[in-house]
Amino acid sequence: MAASVLTPQSADFPRWYQDVVAKAELAETGAARGTQIIKPWGYALWERIQGELDARIKATGHDNVYFPLFIPMEYFEREAEHVEGFSPELAVVTHGGGKELTEPLAVRPTSETVIGEAMARWIQGHRDLPLLLNQWANVVRWELRPRLFLRTTEFLWQEGHTAHATWQEAQDETLRILVEVYAEVLRDVLAVPVLLGRKTEAEKFPGAESTYTLEGLMRDGKALQMGTSHNLGQNFATAFDIAFTDESGARRQAWTTSWGVSTRVVGGLVMAHGDDRGLRLPPAVAPLQVVVLAVKDDTIPVAQRLAAELRDAGVRVRVDQRTNLSFGRRAVDWELKGVPLRLEVGPRDVAAGQATLARRDTGDKSAVALHAVAAQLPGLLDAIQAAMLDGARERRDAATIDVADPDEIDGPGFFRLPWAQLGVEGEARLAERGYTVRCLLTADGGIPGGGPDRDDAGLVAYVAKAY
RNA sequence: CGGGAUGUAGCGCAGCUUGGUUAGCGCGCCACGUUCGGGACGUGGAGGCCCCGGGUUCAAAUCCCGGCAUCCCGACCA
Structure with missing residues (x-):
């Protein structure tokens, strides 16, 4: 075995993360502080995630739109909490065309x-309701401490914005997105089990009535917010006068929602599954599911034939015929990039009528008959997908600890305790020690209701350190 | 915005304390050859406003002053 090319996770997890992002060629820092250059492999991951989200967003009845990058500053001032929340991180354009602008423009931090x-x-x-919109865009937030993918000054995301006739419809929308779009993609595609819950008042989105979140657990035991869905109540409808005439002819204010998932989830994917040999990609999100590695020039034709058969079987596959590079170099490269399966086709294999199959998730190697490759691999990819989700779930569950007292909260993982034992003051005390309430769930693990008449008394808090 | 550190080849670094000829090393890159079933090796080669500006000096990567930028640790966040 070659010496590790990465800092081991156990030695220094943040360093490991930086190493993987660099060595797997996901991204690098841009010239301007906090910006990032997303490289082909990283962008391919984002495109897969985009595609899965976009399909579900459309399937639930939303249309894509595109709004401008520049927003008059004055717009932000209309919603008190919103301006207070976002002012510190706004990038503002004060000059254009060589002249100072009479009205400064904010670069959108959200729309x-x-x-x-x-x-x-x-x-x-x-009849104009519900209005169900989504946009794919870049947004800018002047972050104080950037990290590639996890917190960058400019990032890519989708932001959904909807308007409804009643509070209940807005609430249903907020939760439908959480469950049917976000949780499904995170669980079934990224193989990341997430907690679905509601944020505390302290943690909610500026301007929201209530914020729902999906919290994943990374391999170092820290939590990552992987998406949010907000019931905005009538806060923005009031601020912008979003109103309609109802069936009886009465003028009524609408109820709105907004929800987003960003390129942060790429970082979450890395940290939820990666190991000391690099990325481990669940097959559903892997830009390439199988790499067929032709060991020698002689075996290139066989490798190409196998790849063609796999492609016909619906597998995303590429032949690595860079025989000018050593075998080890190429094997390590693909392991760093996390490709789920590597099919090694060497002279000895071909002579025996087989190829060597290496699984990235387990590291196992086995022989597979050449004629059986196209028939066997799709099923194996499904099995890997399931195994990775199971593995992540086991890690998460093993790292979730029930505590009776907030003082017991210490170390990695989720700490679960009754919200009543914490409360707003307990939450503030935890914050001083670097712990936050990631979300609130019902006693039986369900998603808590929202609304003004809600009762938070019986809820359970999940506490962790977070990115 | 506090605390700490760093800017020298594409990347990672040495050199600076004690100024002195063509500024080094590893990786990467290019050429050729041998290799190549777990990050191969040899030989040759290309590549530098030594962060920027000013000063001291016969002479500055090195000393002095000023600036800029980045990274790490906290508070804010998808």
Whole structure:
């Protein structure tokens, strides 16, 4: 076995993360502070995630739109909590065309305001509701401490914005996105089990009535917020006058929601599954599911034939015929990049009528008959997908500890305790020690309700250190 | 914004304390050859506003002053 090319996770997890992002060629820092250059392999991951999210967003009835990058500053001032929450991290354009602007423009940190302004004009009667929009965009938040993918000044995301006739419809939408779009993609595609819950008042989105979240657990025991869905109540509808005439002819204010998932999840994918040999990609999200490695020039034709058969079987596959590079170099490269299966086709294999199959998730190697490759691998990919989710779930469950007292909270993982034992003051005390309430769940693990008449008394808090 | 550190080849670094000829090393890159079933090796080669500006000096990567930038640790966040 070659010497490790990465800092071991156990030695220094943040360093390991930086190493993997660099060595797997996911991204590098941009010239301007906090910006990142997403490289082909990293962008391919994002495109897979995008595709899965986009399909589900559309399947649940939403249409894609695109709103401007620049937003008049004045828009932010209309919603008190929103401006307070976002002002510190706004990038503001003060000059254009060589002149100072009379009205400064904010570079969008999120688009509730511009989209709210348009909704107010687009929605007139109840037949215009619900209005279900989504946009894929870049946003800018002047972050104090950037980290590739996890927290960058500019990042890519989708942001959904919807308007409804009633509170209940807005609440249903908020949870439908959480469960049917986000949780499904994270669980079934990224193989990351997530806690679905509601944020505390301290942690909710500025301007929201309630914020729902999906919290994943990384391999170092820290939590990562992998997506949020907000019921905005009538806060933005009031600020931007989003109103409609109902069936009875009465003028009523709408209820809105917003929800987003960003390139942060790429970082989450890395940290949820990666090991000391690099990335481990679940097959569903892997840009390449199988690499057929032709060991020698002589075996290139066989490798290409196998790849063609796999492609016909619906597998994302590439032949590595860079025989000018050593075998070890190439094997390590693909392991760093996390490709789920590597099919080694060497002279000895071909002579025996077989190929050598290496699994990235377990490291196991086995022989597979050449004629059976196309028939066997798709099923194996499904098995790997399931095994990776099971593995992540086991790690998560093993790292979730029930505590009776907040003082017992110490170390990695999730700590679970009744919210009543914590409360707003307990939450603040935990924050001083670097722990946050990641989310609140019902006693039986369900998603808590929202709304003004909700009762938080019986809820359970999940506490962890977070990225 | 506090605390710490660093800017020298694409990347990672040495050299600076005690100024002195063509500024080194590893990786990577290019060429050729031998290799190549777990990050191969040999030979040859290319590649430097030594962060920027000013100063001291016969002479500055090295000393002095000023600036800029980045990284790490905290508070903010998808």
